[in-house]
Amino acid sequence: MPDTISPPGLTASNASLRAYLHGLPGVDEVGAAQRAAGLATRSIKTTAKAQAIDLAIRMVDLTTLEGADTPGKVRALAAKAVHPDPADPSVPRVAAVCVYSDRVAIAVEALRxxxxxxxxxxxxxxAGRAPLEAKLADTRQAVADGAAEIDMVIDRGAFLSGDYLKVYEEITAVKEACGDAHLxxxxxxxxxxxxxxxxRASWLAMHAGADFIKTSTGKVSPAATLPVVLVMLEAVRDFRAATGRRIGVKPAGGIRTTKDAVRNLVLVNEVAGADWLDPAYFRIGASSLLNDLLMQRTKLATGVYGGPDYYTLD
Incomplete structure (x- = not known):
């Protein structure tokens, strides 16, 4: 449900939402970029790096979102999610498998x-370009088929044109359609x-009832840049201070290497705090990242890279 500590009259009109959102402190773009770049240079020692790799694996939403996704591909991805390296049972499973709504039932059966x-x-x-009724029907069907989490897109056209109330109301409607599923x-x-x-979009989504705020679809560039993730982590940190609710963050798009993943974990720890270093509150949407994490994990354990051909392609 949406939080109950919103300013009185927040959603009375577009004017009230605009006044609230445009009253948030502005972002120092140069400062955000410099801080993100500085945190990206932090080095992590071997033992901590091994722990970070396993944590990153546990945070992965292993994703396939292509028109050519077949039932077989979804089942193969599900198998990899449970046993990322079949030769090494000590590798943790990932957090979730993310698929299109018409593939949910297949994934649910494979992951039961x-x-x-x-x-x-x-x-x-x-794109998010559909009537609300269609969006809600899509959400309800995915939940009925067993989805525990729904990743929705906001109407960016409405947001950029200042129709904040439409964006807010769509999020609250989808949240209601989710039932017990996280949004x-x-x-x-x-x-x-x-x-x-x-x-502004982060605060709008959180007030509307989001359980997580997510950077990107992975279909648009730039996606999950470190300064953007920093701004969103600041938002969830400040939102908890204001409302008592802890909201998760999910960067997605362009995170392909272990170095990328570790940089994001450092950012989480330094900006939001250690409370967010948990798959319940931080996820990484990725497809190719998992193989690199596995390769680096093998290198730390054996001193030898397994090589990309050793792991299945996603």
């Missing part, structure tokens, strides 16, 4: 009893143009 959640993109992913709200930060807009 594994502890890996099924997430589904809905609401006319990735991740995709901002598509590459289309929001400014860090101020990223901050």
């Amino acid at each position: 009893g594994s502890g890996v959640a099924v997430a589904s993109v809905a609401t006319a992913f990735p 991740k709200v995709i901002l598509e930060t590459g289309e929001l143009v400014t860090y101020d807009n990223v901050r």
Whole structure:
């Protein structure tokens, strides 16, 4: 449900929402970029790096969102999610498998009893250009088929034109349609143009009931840049201070290497705090990242890279 500590009259009109969102502190773009770049240089020692790699694996939403996704590909991805390296049972499972809504039932069956959640993109992913009724029907079907998490896209056209109330009301409607499923709200930060807009969209989504705020669909560039993730982590930190609710963050798009993943974990720890270093509150949407994490994990354990051909292609 939406938080109950919102300012009185917040959603009375577009004017009230605009006044609230534009009253948030502005983002120092140069400062955000410099801080993110500085944190990206932090080095992690061998033992801590091994722990970070396993944590990153546990945070992965292993994703396939292509028109050519077949039932066989979804089942193969599910198998990899549960046993990322079949030759090494000590490798942890990932957090979730993320698929299109018409593939949810297949993923649910393949993952039954594994502890890996099924997430589904809905609401006319990735463009979000559909009537609300269609978005809600898509969401309800995915949940009925067993999705435990819904990744919805906001209407960026409405947001950029200042129709904040429409965006808010769509998020609250989708949240209601989710029932017990968690809702991740995709901002598509590459289309929001400014860090101020990223901050405003983050607060709007959180007030509307998001359980997570997510950077991107992975279909638009730039996607999960470190400064954008920093701004969103500041938003969830400050939102908890204001409301008592802890909201998760999910960067997605462009995170392909272990170095990328570790940089994000450092950012989480330094900006939001250690409370967010948990798959319940931080996820990484990725497809190719997992193989690199496995390669680096093998290198730390044996001193030898397994090589990309050793692991299945996603």
